[in-house]
Amino acid sequence: MTIASATPYCSHGAHCQTCSLSSLCLPVSLKTGELDHFDAIIKRRPPLATGDCLFRQGDHFSNVYAIRSGSLKQVNFDHAGNEQITHFFLPGELVGFDGIDDGYHTGYAHAMETTCICEIPFSHLETLAERIPQLRSQLFRSMSREMKEDHRLIRLLSCKTADERIAGFLINLAVRFQRCGHSSKTYRLPMTRTDISNHLGLALETVSRVLKRFRDNHLVAIRGRDVQILQPQLLYKLAENGSP
């Protein structure tokens, strides 16, 4: 059986008990009986098509979502209408925690490709977490992990050079793709160059040029959206440091 993320279309009737991503997801430390309870509160939605919205800015917060396959981008608007892509979400990742605070979602979540989602009603999740300490801990851990991920991005964005930002971005995607069952070296970008440039605070043309430079220096092989990391350790060094 192939991993879920390799098959963009996945069964509507999937269950946590058989999901290959459960080790990344909330049920990670649940015992069989508990897992059945958890699985029972999940709603599997029909797959989202490219461009579809999972939730919109201002929508009432009532669920968090786990990605079973595909990918999402989360877009926030400021009052002047400028949009900013704050997150890309990959299979096994959880979406929507930032809505808990005041009860509505602060941005849009768009599917970047055909994407299958597990919908987890937050009120049920909270009730279940009250009874199952492992689930509660995992919930805190998941939120904490998203915070740490955000801090990583904050560090990345305060890097001065475009090269550092893009190297960091490519490395980070590699790590996350590997975590959900891909090769650590080869993946396909789900987002456009425009999305990348917006996310990293760079001009579209700069992204294109930096990628070309990386290609010319044989750090990565990039054709369109297909990425192959040729020299991970050099790319990593570049992301952290600055020197080639």
Place this chain on the structure above:
Amino acid sequence: MTIASATPYCSHGAHCQTCSLSSLCLPVSLKTGELDHFDAIIKRRPPLATGDCLFRQGDHFSNVYAIRSGSLKQVNFDHAGNEQITHFFLPGELVGFDGIDDGYHTGYAHAMETTCICEIPFSHLETLAERIPQLRSQLFRSMSREMKEDHRLIRLLSCKTADERIAGFLINLAVRFQRCGHSSKTYRLPMTRTDISNHLGLALETVSRVLKRFRDNHLVAIRGRDVQILQPQLLYKLAENGSP
């Protein structure tokens, strides 16, 4: 009685029941009896002096902390040793959630001035949260709020111009100072220009120059660390948009 944040030195024997910041903090929605239980698990530590460490990178995570007065900066190091200030924390804010995930702190927290802290043992907090639904909800909300705050910073850092970043930074501080009982227009920066430049991914000199430009344009009055926002709506527009 003056607000806690206006008196840098505060009593060691403070209690949630009388704390002026409790409306910002975890006990916000607790009833009297519950508040007593909550107050009982808090440890009040002797004040930190300027430069003191609340926790260090790699320290075992066992507490979250609430700031009663003063301020902290959180500094993260990458593997190359570059440091990055990911957060400044003000009175009424909670510190340390990012340590939950894998059980240790990912950065240093330094006091930027004399700072009083409430130490909240996380295991006790979790146990208490199991019994008190309001506390549990508030805990989730607090974490969610920190996420949202991080997303705001991410948006700020992906702004292209130095003016936008610094305008956004000044506005954000004004909002947070106001929340903890200060004027919305006037405050004193607890951090150095170097700290600001590091946090915003700019050069120290750029921070100085932009502040001078804001002063020349009568957007703000700045003398040393004392800030007075003269034209909040213009500054806000600048932060969101770009135009003067």
Place this chain on the structure above:
DNA sequence: CGGTTTTTTGAGTACAATCAAGTAGGGTGG
């Protein structure tokens, strides 16, 4: 295949970094 979107590449420019002094402010000790 034509039309649209996405990506690449080029030329010129602007903004912020760097290098380099110089000034103010805060603390210590004589």
Place this chain on the structure above:
DNA sequence: CCACCCTACTTGATTGTACTCAAAAAACCG
């Protein structure tokens, strides 16, 4: 209390990176 030091901050001149404008090439889609 003043001289001193050290750090924090300001200001100036120059350089370089990344942005903008512009247009061509490639990929995508019906």
